[in-house]
Amino acid sequence: MEKSVLIAGFGGQGVMSIGKMLGYAASDAGKYASFYPSYGAEQRGGTANCTVIISDEEIGSPAVSKLDMLIAMNQPSFDKFAKKVKKGGSIIVNSSLVTSKVEDPDIEAVYVDANDIANDLGSPKVANIVILGAYIGLSGALSEEDGKAIIKKMLGGKADLLEMNYQAFDKGIQAVK
Amino acid sequence: MSKEFIKGNEAIAEAAVRAGCRFFAGYPITPQNEVPEYLSARLPEVGGHFIQGESEIASVYMVFGVAATGIRSMTSSSGPGFALKAEGISFLAGGQIPAVLVNVSRGGPAIGTIEPAQQDYFSAVHAPAPGGFRCFVLAPQNVQEAADFVYEAFDIADKYRTPVYVLADGMIGNMMEVVELPKMRDLADLPSNDSWRFNKYNDDGTARILSTYMPMGELMQNKNKEMAAMYETWEKEEQRWEEYMIDDAEYIVTAYGSSARIAKSAVKELRAEGIKVGLIRAITLYPFPKDAFDKLDYTKVKKMFCAEMSIPGQYIYDVQNAVLGRSEIIPIQTSGGVIMETDMVVAAVKENL
8 A cells, every 4th residue: 555645844844854754664664665855946944845655565656646645834835735635635734834724525634733732842843743643643654653763763862852752743643533 | 684764866875885986076966966965975984085076077087087097986967967077978988997977867958957857868878978889878767776776887887897877867866765775895806907907007017008099090990899899798688677567468668767667657557457558667778678679579569658757758769779660659758857647657558548
């Protein structure tokens, strides 16, 4: 089963980090994975996006035109990519920054106040980890254990930040239940 | 062997180091910048040298100079950079100096686009530079092959004393995939190049000259004949391709590199609907895998499709030259950085059943 997700937002929101973390986690879990970023003239505050595909078999195109899932971290990303989601697919909307609603009844919409949740936890920087939790909770492409293992690995020596990141991850999972 | 999740350009760079590459010179250009970036840190760790040249032209001649001493060397760039390196590539071929060239190609003539495209087929396969020589050309379709082919390219370069060209694109260079990197080669185990390297005297004590200049017409002709004989050997012995579900296929899709992995997804989808379709993927672009097309049973093949991310089509000329009119060939093409879609290949086949 091949599952695609496009993650999009402002540069600096951790969009590429979530994408890479999903790829690393899938790789560690013994699956096929591809991470395909927008590249070239990217900058902080500009737009950034990446497509991640996780699969049990060899992956075809890493840049699919019809998505199983979209993670829209900001309004311009929602506006640009919502129409690329397949019927029966889903959109995780960062409702802290996106005011639009998903109008297509054939697309599952999940609203997560990622920035608000992150601020409540004490750092706006973990908003992307909230979203990582939401993605794993909703897609089932990876297990919760896979997600936590990769958070620990990515944080490396910064053990003091681990607890907050785990909490952010758990809040993300709860938000989609 | 452990697997790693790694970016294509970095996999190319690390594979080169593991193959024994100890010198790289290049000049920045998207979408291959992570190759020099990675090597600038990595080569010094293994006692190698990295130089960011003042230009592509300087860089390729630095590779010429170092490779002439028998040290495994590489340069990389994208299409516009290869235009500038052309003269030096011709000198590498003419001087019979082994080196590896990696092109993470762009989307059109002149400055092109930085997005994934396969617009450098002619340039890589048929005319890297003037003078009528060939490069051995390998085309990876994913990050694993990008690493494997760069690794092997150094052996092929040494075996034939030729520049070996790895033709990738922005997709392969910039995506991350799960890869098993090849093992680190011990430099002591690399094939000896004492018989030709510049920094060694001849047995009779005379100095060696690696010259590309043949003052007499007949000497040049002889040299060109020698080179042509080598290319014939490649054509006989080194063709490589992948076949997928072609045994009972009535429709054949052919592609190389990134478009081949997309075409393969299309073949799977069409097969799931009961349509008898198969894939031929060229792995060596030169020598072109003519045998793959020669051995097809054309009484069974109803139509062929040639998918490439290039407009105008380029790969299709070599396919036509291999098929020799035995089947109709329908082009499926995107260009400029518009990535081919599985649906596009599926639709093209269905429209032509």
